[in-house]
Amino acid sequence: MDLNGKVIVITGGAQGLGLATALRLSPKQPHIALIDTNTETLAEAKQLIEDAGATASSWICNVTQEDEVDQTFNQIAAQTGRLDAVVNNAGITRDSLFLKVKDGVVEKRMSLGQWQQVIDVNLTGTFLCGRAAATEMVKAGNGGCIINISSISRHGNVGQTNYTATKAGVAAMAVTWSKELARQGIRCAAIAPGYIGTEMVLTMKSEALEKIAAGIPVKRLGQPDEIAKTVEFILKNDYVNGRVIEVDGGLRI
Numbered sequence: 001m002d003l004n005g006k007v008i009v010i011t012g013g014a015q016g017l018g019l020a021t022a023l024r025l026s027p028k029q030p031h032i033a034l035i036d037t038n039t040e041t042l043a044e045a046k047q048l049i050e051d052a053g054a055t056a057s058s059w060i061c062n063v064t065q066e067d068e069v070d071q072t073f074n075q076i077a078a079q080t081g082r083l084d085a086v087v088n089n090a091g092i093t094r095d096s097l098f099l100k101v102k103d104g105v106v107e108k109r110m111s112l113g114q115w116q117q118v119i120d121v122n123l124t125g126t127f128l129c130g131r132a133a134a135t136e137m138v139k140a141g142n143g144g145c146i147i148n149i150s151s152i153s154r155h156g157n158v159g160q161t162n163y164t165a166t167k168a169g170v171a172a173m174a175v176t177w178s179k180e181l182a183r184q185g186i187r188c189a190a191i192a193p194g195y196i197g198t199e200m201v202l203t204m205k206s207e208a209l210e211k212i213a214a215g216i217p218v219k220r221l222g223q224p225d226e227i228a229k230t231v232e233f234i235l236k237n238d239y240v241n242g243r244v245i246e247v248d249g250g251l252r253i
Helices: 016-028 039-051 066-080 112-140 161-184 206-214 224-236
Strands: 007-011 031-036 055-060 085-088 099-102 105-109 144-149 186-193 244-247
Touching: 007 016, 007 066, 007 112, 016 031, 016 039, 016 224, 031 039, 031 066, 039 055, 055 066, 066 112, 085 112, 112 144, 112 161, 112 186, 144 161, 144 224, 161 186, 161 244, 186 224, 224 244
Parallel strands: 007 031, 007 085, 031 055, 085 144, 144 186, 186 244
Antiparallel strands: 099 105
């Protein structure tokens, strides 16, 4: 895919990996449609993207709400005349042990609320946005590409029953969609980052960050732009389809 003039939607696009991806793609001069929930950060991100060479639009949308998602993607396609790609990046964490047990007594359990919040945003939100994007791509008849942001945690991680379930799910959905949508000219893939130096991760204590980095073969955290480069690779290589690309510094070999 030649990115010049293409319309690329990025959910959770006002910060973190979403914004890094937008800034990586901007010099190729696509139109980037940012979806997020914070008006102020969206405005700041939009300006950064335009300064980097792309045209941009910003959209307030709760990805857990079917009507909002369908309406937003329909409006983006109507305004721009096409929809070529979506990066399903929006996600949250609500970490907790499945069971906290002390001396054989269950002291605490992961709450249904903690489970459901993460399922709603990470899994259902990705489903709704992927479906809405594919619908608009089929209408336009130009094909397209759907990229789901998974995580190395999809293999299982202590304290993240909810998060790991969603990240395994979005990876599996990308593979399934690649098989179903190929005949429509739509490619689908996923990226599973390892520990990346986003704002959220960097708020951890330095001792914890040093311990994490020491366990990674390349001995450092990844950079947000290294995930963004992988998004760009998938978008530009028309033979990448149905794969989950792990970008983790060799942490999981």
